[in-house]
Amino acid sequence: MTLAEPTLRQDNIYFYTYPGTRAKRVHWTLEELQLTYILVNVALNEGAHKRDDYLAIHPLGKVPALSIGGQTLIESMAIVTYLADRYPEQGLAPTINSPLRADYCQWMAFAVATLEPAVMEAIRSAKLTPEERQLADLGPAQTSFESAMGYLTRTLAKRSFLVGKQFSLADLMVGSVLIWADGNDLLSEYPRMQKWLETLKQRPAYQIVQCVQP
Secondary structure, three states: OOOOOOOOOOOOOEEEEOOOOOHHHHHHHHHHOOOOOEEEEOOHHHOHHHOHHHHOOOOOOOOOEEEEOOEEEEOHHHHHHHHHHHOHHHOOOOOOOOOOHHHHHHHHHHHHHHHHHHHHHHHHHHOOOHHHHHHOOOHHHHHHHHHHHHHHHHHHOOOOOOOOOOOOHHHHHHHHHHHHHHHOOOOOOOHHHHHHHHHHHOOHHHHHHHHHOO
């Protein structure tokens, strides 16, 4: 579907995406929840995100966005959190009253507030020229990434999933960031984390997403 399609129907789920963006974690979530949705490709390379019809959906002109039940959500973490809580029967998130909910909330925040910025900075640092490296103070960036990875490695040395005994949205969120990091050759010194990622990539929902948005 493209942005030129007719007026949205409130009983449909419309997912606005573009390959290689944070929208992929929303796509993964939709597949894990086994929802029926209409995928709308927002051609960022053609400037579709700057058009008035898309700005009416996402005021910042970014992806992802999701229209569901007459409401539109932006921000990937907000979207996936909302979806998991809207469809609790799929068990993608502990319920509000579950003793696992606090741990779950912590890992969700860790993914976007601690791990993702550390990965972004590590990628930026890795791309510096030798001359730029001499001038830059790379210590904080390296320490932040190593600290986050150390915490994850210690945690997953004791269990297969971040929260409880089954896959949850916390694994999806952290995994989506680590897949990005691995794609930038940042995990070569963390074989345990690479092995954990491989188990996530074998999930049928992730395989479906890969076929659509490699």
